[in-house]
Amino acid sequence: MKLYTHPGASSLSVHILLREIGKPFDLEVVNVTIKTRADGSDYRSVASRGMVPLLELNDGGRLTENMVIAQYVCDLAGRYDLMPAAGTMDRYRVIEWQSFVAAELHKSFVPLYWPNIDAGMRDLVIERIRSRLGFVERELTGPFLTGQVFTAADAYLFVIASWTRFFKISIDEFPRLARFLNIVGSRPTVRAALDIEGPGLVSVSDLTPVP
Numbered sequence: 001m002k003l004y005t006h007p008g009a010s011s012l013s014v015h016i017l018l019r020e021i022g023k024p025f026d027l028e029v030v031n032v033t034i035k036t037r038a039d040g041s042d043y044r045s046v047a048s049r050g051m052v053p054l055l056e057l058n059d060g061g062r063l064t065e066n067m068v069i070a071q072y073v074c075d076l077a078g079r080y081d082l083m084p085a086a087g088t089m090d091r092y093r094v095i096e097w098q099s100f101v102a103a104e105l106h107k108s109f110v111p112l113y114w115p116n117i118d119a120g121m122r123d124l125v126i127e128r129i130r131s132r133l134g135f136v137e138r139e140l141t142g143p144f145l146t147g148q149v150f151t152a153a154d155a156y157l158f159v160i161a162s163w164t165r166f167f168k169i170s171i172d173e174f175p176r177l178a179r180f181l182n183i184v185g186s187r188p189t190v191r192a193a194l195d196i197e198g199p200g201l202v203s204v205s206d207l208t209p210v211p
């Protein structure tokens with residue numbers, strides 16, 4: 001298996017899961033903004049949509065989409081803590097959170113990457129992100145999204161919620177979320193993944209220890 005990732009992008013969540021699982025994998029850090037691979041060639045020769053994450057399977061097949069790749073790698077390893085067994089309510093809960101993170105949080109950040117966004121629009125976008133983070137704060141009684149166990153949904157939330165630092169969005173009013181980021185950021189798998197990807201949307205220097 002080979003994962004294509006961009007430093008601190010949503011692909012980091014899959015990278016974290018691969019390290020949690022502990023099966024061997026190759027990693028290529030690409031630049032998804034300018035669509036270049038590690039050797040400088042065009043990333044779109046591998047990923048037709050030019051996006052990360054992309055997982056190249058051992059049979060040469062290619063899988064895209066965070067939620068799908070997460071399910072694939074966890075199922076492959078039989079890691080029912082990270083992704084509960086198919087057909088159980090616990091699994092639907094994890095997917096429910098993955099879907100929330102994908103549709104309500106991840107994509108809400110996208111306009112902040114646009115070069116020509118004006119201050120008024122930026123404020124509106126940030127207001128929307130903060131309202132979504134408010135939902136998470138209310139429900140994050142955890143310490144993790146679905147309770148006591150770290151799952152694939154937590155890896156995804158960690159990455160996307162960490163972008164608040166990159167964009168200088170205060171999370172002071174979300175103490176549960178801040179604690180969640182500290183707890184997840186302390187996992188050795190997360191630190192290792194960040195170390196290898198290098199500075200980006202989420203960086204090792206963003207991590208603060210759990211008090």
Ligand SMILES: N[C@@H](CCC(=O)N[C@@H](CS)C(=O)NCC(=O)O)C(=O)O
Nearest residue numbers: 009010032050051052053065066067
């Ligand atoms: N629906 C996709 C979205 C992935 C996505 O948004 N990836 C971003 C990086 S976080 C990307 O590749 N952006 C490059 C682009 O839009 O061209 C998924 O869930 O995997």
